[in-house]
Amino acid sequence: MATVNGRAENIAGITLGEYLARAGYLPERVVVERNLEIVPRSMLGSTVIRDGDSIEILQFVGGG
Amino acid sequence: MISREELERAFDARFPPEVQEKLRRARVAVAGLGGLGSNIAVMLARSGVGHLLLVDFDRVDVTNLNRQMYLIPHLGMTKCGAMEQIIGQISPYLDIRTRVIRVTEENAAGLFAEYPIVCEAFDRADQKAMLVGTLLRSCPQTTLVSGSGMAGFGDANRIRTERKLSRLYLCGDQQTDIGDGMGLMAPRVAVCAGHMANKVIQLILQDEGAGQPGA
Numbered sequence: 379m380a381t382v383n384g385r386a387e388n389i390a391g392i393t394l395g396e397y398l399a400r401a402g403y404l405p406e407r408v409v410v411e412r413n414l415e416i417v418p419r420s421m422l423g424s425t426v427i428r429d430g431d432s433i434e435i436l437q438f439v440g441g442g
Numbered sequence: 443m444i445s446r447e448e449l450e451r452a453f454d455a456r457f458p459p460e461v462q463e464k465l466r467r468a469r470v471a472v473a474g475l476g477g478l479g480s481n482i483a484v485m486l487a488r489s490g491v492g493h494l495l496l497v498d499f500d501r502v503d504v505t506n507l508n509r510q511m512y513l514i515p516h517l518g519m520t521k522c523g524a525m526e527q528i529i530g531q532i533s534p535y536l537d538i539r540t541r542v543i544r545v546t547e548e549n550a551a552g553l554f555a556e557y558p559i560v561c562e563a564f565d566r567a568d569q570k571a572m573l574v575g576t577l578l579r580s581c582p583q584t585t586l587v588s589g590s591g592m593a594g595f596g597d598a599n600r601i602r603t604e605r606k607l608s609r610l611y612l613c614g615d616q617q618t619d620i621g622d623g624m625g626l627m628a629p630r631v632a633v634c635a636g637h638m639a640n641k642v643i644q645l646i647l648q649d650e651g652a653g654q655p656g657a
Contacts, residue, residue: 416579438590
């Protein structure tokens with residue numbers, strides 16, 4: 379089990395990139411923090427989610 | 443020309459002197475000088491923030507007049523140059539630096555390194571994510587204030603300030619995207635800019651050391 383934005387999810391073993399696609403996020407618009415560390419965009423596809431990971435995903439919308 | 447002393451005396455004297463002093467020492471950067479950034483920069487200048495870095499690659503266009511600080515005489519100027527003029531008419535002794543440059547993953551950390559508070563005020567969602575992600579990762583002392591969700595004319599009360607991730611304050615309704623049929627208007631953009639500028643001032647005055655040199 380890992381926690382995403384405070385909710386427990388059974389996603390250990392897949393990559394962050396796979397999770398983002400599955401959950402409908404737009405990867406170029408998100409900032410992902412894993413265990414309090416920001417994951418560089420170039421590492422989303424290769425970072426595997428582990429049991430106990432705490433993940434925060436923030437997706438921006440446009441306008442300014 | 444009005445003197446520095448006259449302007450300093452005019453600061454709201456109901457605040458204790460250390461409020462003015464903390465603001466005068468503070469260093470704040472604004473990334474993007476559109477609807478959010480141009481309003482934020484003016485509010486920070488009016489509030490007595492002493493050191494501002496303004497960064498934008500763009501020039502003032504007629505489509506900016508609906509929500510940005512610029513006036514018709516500024517059309518065609520760089521937004522940095524126009525903001526220098528506008529702020530010069532509000533707070534002529536403020537230390538204002540400008541950079542006419544496109545912010546990228548490669549140059550962001552270097553551009554903003556000397557500013558402990560950075561306002562993300564870009565227009566595009568991918569650019570917002572790029573700047574916030576890059577600075578949170580590479581500048582561990584930096585606090586970010588960012589805008590997300592201020593399009594349209596929906597309930598302005600849905601625009602709020604929330605702490606997110608480790609050192610990020612997110613202002614906006616976090617939902618209303620720009621796109622077909624949904625544009626930006628002055629009121630909600632200004633509400634969001636007000637949230638951002640107010641959070642900056644809170645950080646300077648309440649958060650021990652934030653915004654001060656060496657912090």
